[in-house]
Amino acid sequence: MLSVDDPLPFRPKRVLVAGVSGSGKTTLAGRIAEMWDLRHVEIDGLFHGPGWTPRPEFLDDVRAFASDDRWITEWQYTSKGTDAVLTPRAQLAIWLDYPYPVVRRRLIRRTLARGALRRELWNGNREKGPWNMLSRDPEKNILAWQTATLHKWAERFPELQDDFPHVTIVRLRHPRETERWLRSQAEASGVSIAPPKRRSRAT
Numbered sequence: 001m002l003s004v005d006d007p008l009p010f011r012p013k014r015v016l017v018a019g020v021s022g023s024g025k026t027t028l029a030g031r032i033a034e035m036w037d038l039r040h041v042e043i044d045g046l047f048h049g050p051g052w053t054p055r056p057e058f059l060d061d062v063r064a065f066a067s068d069d070r071w072i073t074e075w076q077y078t079s080k081g082t083d084a085v086l087t088p089r090a091q092l093a094i095w096l097d098y099p100y101p102v103v104r105r106r107l108i109r110r111t112l113a114r115g116a117l118r119r120e121l122w123n124g125n126r127e128k129g130p131w132n133m134l135s136r137d138p139e140k141n142i143l144a145w146q147t148a149t150l151h152k153w154a155e156r157f158p159e160l161q162d163d164f165p166h167v168t169i170v171r172l173r174h175p176r177e178t179e180r181w182l183r184s185q186a187e188a189s190g191v192s193i194a195p196p197k198r199r200s201r202a203t
Contacts, residue, residue, distance in 0.1 A: 001161065002170045004177040004184075009168065011036065011189065012092035014066075016075040016167075018153050019096030021146045022107030025074040028096065028178060033072050035186055035193055041065045041073045045122040047080070052125050054080075062086065087164050095153055095171045102175065107146055 002008070015032060017025040026042055033040035046062060049055040059081050065071055066089045075093065076082065157169065172178045186193040 001157070002168065004170075004172055004181045006170075007188065008092070008170075008185070010091070012168070013038070013070045014089050014091050015072040016086060016090045016093045017072065017096065018075040018093055019098070020103050020150055020152070021142055022103040022110065023096040023098050024106065024175070024178075025076075025096060028094070029072045029074060031182065031193065032094075032185075035182070035189065035191055036072075038070050038072045039065070039068065041071055042122075043073045043076050043082070047077055048122045048125055050124050055123075059085065087160070087167065090164075090167050093160075093167050093169045095157065095169060096178065097153065097171050097173050098175065099173075100150065103146065104143075107143060111142055 013036075015029075015036075015038065017029045017032075019025050026044075029040050029042075032038065043062070047054060047058050055061075058077075062082055062085050065073075066085050073086070075086070160167070161169065170181065172181055182193055
């Protein structure tokens with residue numbers, strides 16, 4: 001497992017971004033896609049159909065883009081079968097292993113802003129009202145979901161390293177490390193990257 005200061009041994013073409021809800025997987029995936037000229041597939045948009053119902057075509061769509069040569073996506077829906085499709089094809093996994101206060105603040109801010117602005121997310125869906133943050137049900141309250149899955153990746157990665165040794169893993173422990181890592185990758189690739197945007201109140 002590599003750290004922020006370890007150089008990558010190659011330029012990856014297929015990348016997974018892992019992390020608990022609120023860690024910024026989608027934002028980072030978009031920046032990396034631009035830096036390395038990869039197709040960014042936002043996997044939430046494939047899973048959620050109208051009315052927040054799972055799309056029956058989800059895994060077929062995942063298989064379709066996974067067969068392409070160049071892509072980056074969020075490492076999610078592993079219980080829905082994505083591990084069997086994405087991980088054998090991936091070359092790099094980036095693990096956003098941020099401190100709990102960081103991801104908690106980010107998720108609260110994002111959830112409140114999305115609920116207030118009623119911004120459309122995927123397939124006509126919008127963030128549920130802030131009253132859902134009072135529920136203890138992880139299926140209804142994204143904060144409860146974050147708590148329930150907080151240690152998921154720490155528990156899974158040792159096994160994943162054994163099962164998928166071809167996947168290079170980079171562990172980033174703070175947003176500042178992520179910015180350092182992005183700058184070093186941009187320099188190694190001979191490209192420039194935009195500075196991090198101020199976190200949108202809608203994303």
